[in-house]
Amino acid sequence: MARGKIKNVYTNNPSSVTAEAQPAPATSCVTRGIVESMAGGVVILSPAERKPFRRIIYLDSYGGASMWEKIKKGDMPPHHLRGCLELVRMGYEVALVEPLTDFYLYLNPFPHDLRLVKMVRNWLGPDGIVFCGHNVLYWLLFLRKLGLVRCQIVSNLWAREPLNLASAHSGIVGLTRAGAEQARKLAPKVKVAALGWGADLSVYPRLPFRPETFFSCGIALRDFKTLSLAATHCRQSVEVLCPGVLEGVSWPSNVNVIDSGRGWNFENKRLSYDQLLHNHYARSAASLIILRKDPTEYTAIGFTEIVEVLAMARPIIMTRTGALPTEIDIEQEGCGIFVPPENPDALAEAIDFLGDNPDKAQAMGQKGRELAERYYNIERYARDLHKFFESL
Numbered sequence: 001m002a003r004g005k006i007k008n009v010y011t012n013n014p015s016s017v018t019a020e021a022q023p024a025p026a027t028s029c030v031t032r033g034i035v036e037s038m039a040g041g042v043v044i045l046s047p048a049e050r051k052p053f054r055r056i057i058y059l060d061s062y063g064g065a066s067m068w069e070k071i072k073k074g075d076m077p078p079h080h081l082r083g084c085l086e087l088v089r090m091g092y093e094v095a096l097v098e099p100l101t102d103f104y105l106y107l108n109p110f111p112h113d114l115r116l117v118k119m120v121r122n123w124l125g126p127d128g129i130v131f132c133g134h135n136v137l138y139w140l141l142f143l144r145k146l147g148l149v150r151c152q153i154v155s156n157l158w159a160r161e162p163l164n165l166a167s168a169h170s171g172i173v174g175l176t177r178a179g180a181e182q183a184r185k186l187a188p189k190v191k192v193a194a195l196g197w198g199a200d201l202s203v204y205p206r207l208p209f210r211p212e213t214f215f216s217c218g219i220a221l222r223d224f225k226t227l228s229l230a231a232t233h234c235r236q237s238v239e240v241l242c243p244g245v246l247e248g249v250s251w252p253s254n255v256n257v258i259d260s261g262r263g264w265n266f267e268n269k270r271l272s273y274d275q276l277l278h279n280h281y282a283r284s285a286a287s288l289i290i291l292r293k294d295p296t297e298y299t300a301i302g303f304t305e306i307v308e309v310l311a312m313a314r315p316i317i318m319t320r321t322g323a324l325p326t327e328i329d330i331e332q333e334g335c336g337i338f339v340p341p342e343n344p345d346a347l348a349e350a351i352d353f354l355g356d357n358p359d360k361a362q363a364m365g366q367k368g369r370e371l372a373e374r375y376y377n378i379e380r381y382a383r384d385l386h387k388f389f390e391s392l
Contacts, residue, residue, distance in 0.1 A: 029202055030071055030078055033089040039123065043068050043096040045088045052093035054389070055124050057116065058084050060133035064098040075273050079200040079307070079378040082131070082156065086382030095123065103138040103164055114139045117149070126150040129170075129389060134163055141165035152392050157183050158300040159323035166190065170392050173385065178297040178323035193388040196327055197303060198376040204311035205277065209362040211285030213237040213256070214317075214351055217276065218289060221301045223319065224249045227290045229344035231255045236355040238288070239280065241271065277312070285361055286315040286336070286354050293341045294322035303327075310335065310372040315364035317350045328376070335368035 035046045043065045046052055063081065070076040078085050084094045097119070103112055113136070120130065120140065129152040130140060143149040145168040152170035157163055157179040166172065166186035173195050174180025180194035214236055216227060224246050231238045232252045240251070241260040251257050260271050271280075281287075287309040289302045300323040309316050316336030318324070330336030337354070339346040354361040 030085070034085065036068075039095070040119070042098075042119070045084070045094045045096065047088055047091050047093070050091050053091045054093070055128040056084065056087065056092050056094045057097055057119065057124055057128065057130045058082070058094055058132070059097045059116075059130075059136060060099055061102055061136055062099050064096050068096055077200050077203045077273065077308075079198065079203075079381075082197075083378055083382035083385050084131075086379055087386060090382070090386055092386075095119070100136045102135045105138070112139060113137050116140060117143070120149060120151055124151050128152070129154055129392075132156070134158060134161060138164050141168040144168050152389075154389070154392070158303070160297050161299065162186075171388060173388065175303065176300045176323045176327040178326055179300065191388070191392060193384070195381055195384045195388065196376055197307060198378050198381045199307040199311040199372060200378045201311055201372060204308070206313070207278075207282045209313070209358075209365060210283065211355075211358055211361060212283040213239045214286055214288055214355070215239050215280055215284035215314075216288040216290065217241040217260070217280065218302060218305050219243055219260075221292045221294070221299065223290050223292045223342065226342050226344050226347060227288060228252070228255070230290075230347035230351065233344060233348035234351045234355070236285070236351050238351070239283075241280070281308070281312045281314060284312075284314045285358070286317050286351070286364075288347075288351075289316060289318040290339075290347065291319040291321055291341065297323040297326065300324055300327070307372065307376050310368040310376055313365040313369035315354060315361045315368065317347065317354070328371075330368075333367060333371050335364050335371060 033048050035048045037044045037046065067076060067080060071078050088094050097116060100113060101108060131154050134155050134157050140149055141153060142165060144153055145165065154171040154173060155163060155169055156173050156175055158175050159178045160182040163186055167190060169187060169190050171191040172183035172187060173193050174183050175195065175197045177194055180192050183192040224242060225248065228249050228251050231254060238255045240255055241258050244259050287305065289305055291302055302324055306316060306324060306328060316330050318330060318336060318338060319341045320338040321341045325338065331338055337350045339350050
């Protein structure tokens with residue numbers, strides 16, 4: 001898709017994106033209803049069929065132009081932009097600025113998010129919103145507290161992690177119930193919304209349930225040692241995607257280990273997203289989300305994977321730890337089985353149960369898809385996010 005140029009890069013008038021700057025809207029599903037342009041090296045996404053009524057600057061520790069290109073190519077699912085594409089179709093204009101690393105005063109004090117001040121003041125304006133991941137901002141929040149920046153600032157909070165200058169926010173989105181509780185504790189005078197995240201269901205094909213192997217594909221804080229011990233005690237085939245050789249972990253013969261490469265899923269990996277869906281999730285008897293102990297619900301590790309598994313209509317076996325069990329009770333919803341952390345015997349028993357009962361496994365997967373269609377999808381999330389923005 002061709003990119004136009006915007007002569008007046010920073011202006012408060014949304015209509016300043018001239019006809020010269022606007023290429024014809026693309027017709028693919030991802031870019032439906034969206035016009036793409038550039039301003040000062042920043043990707044701007046505008047609604048194709050209406051004048052934008054509000055502007056957003058979106059940033060996280062990953063994203064920006066490279067993420068947008070990956071999404072258009074099908075290398076990443078669109079929900080990784082946290083509902084921004086759906087907001088554009090509603091009438092927002094969204095700037096996808098380049099990512100920032102998490103902010104630590106001793107590590108990266110300047111310039112960090114100070115580089116965004118010009119765009120915030122001149123393009124975003126006082127009615128706009130800076131919408132961001134947790135802890136990527138510091139100086140904008142500090143300037144807002146001093147009254148030198150007047151726009152709204154809304155951060156995501158995954159679980160019970162800290163949040164820089166929480167009281168300087170206009171609003172905080174808890175992506176889990178634990179995240180919302182933590183936000184209210186950190187900033188009792190700031191508006192908080194508990195908005196469970198969700199997948200873009202259009203990305204996930206409805207594939208027949210033909211179970212061949214149990215599948216583990218997560219990296220962060222995964223308990224590979226417990227998984228390897230459970231595999232030695234179960235009768236089923238297991239497939240594990242992991243970042244190379246893991247020190248202190250040995251795998252039995254019923255485990256197929258695939259080196260997916262180092263780095264996070266938004267980075268260049270050895271396995272494409274299409275391969276992940278059609279070669280691995282498609283053959284999965286159940287997804288194994290086996291995590292290290294997190295009794296304080298400090299993280300929501302595994303949330304990305306769980307919304308994908310729900311969308312793919314596959315059952316889940318998950319460690320009952322961290323913030324996810326209080327967000328999605330997979331047993332109560334009928335879409336999976338909880339196991340205690342660091343308990344390979346319980347994990348092996350759950351694997352064998354679903355392996356020996358494929359009809360029950362299939363029914364669990366269908367319940368998961370229904371849950372995704374009912375709530376854990378990006379369309380619902382974006383609608384709720386819009387309502388929250390309107391309340392600020």
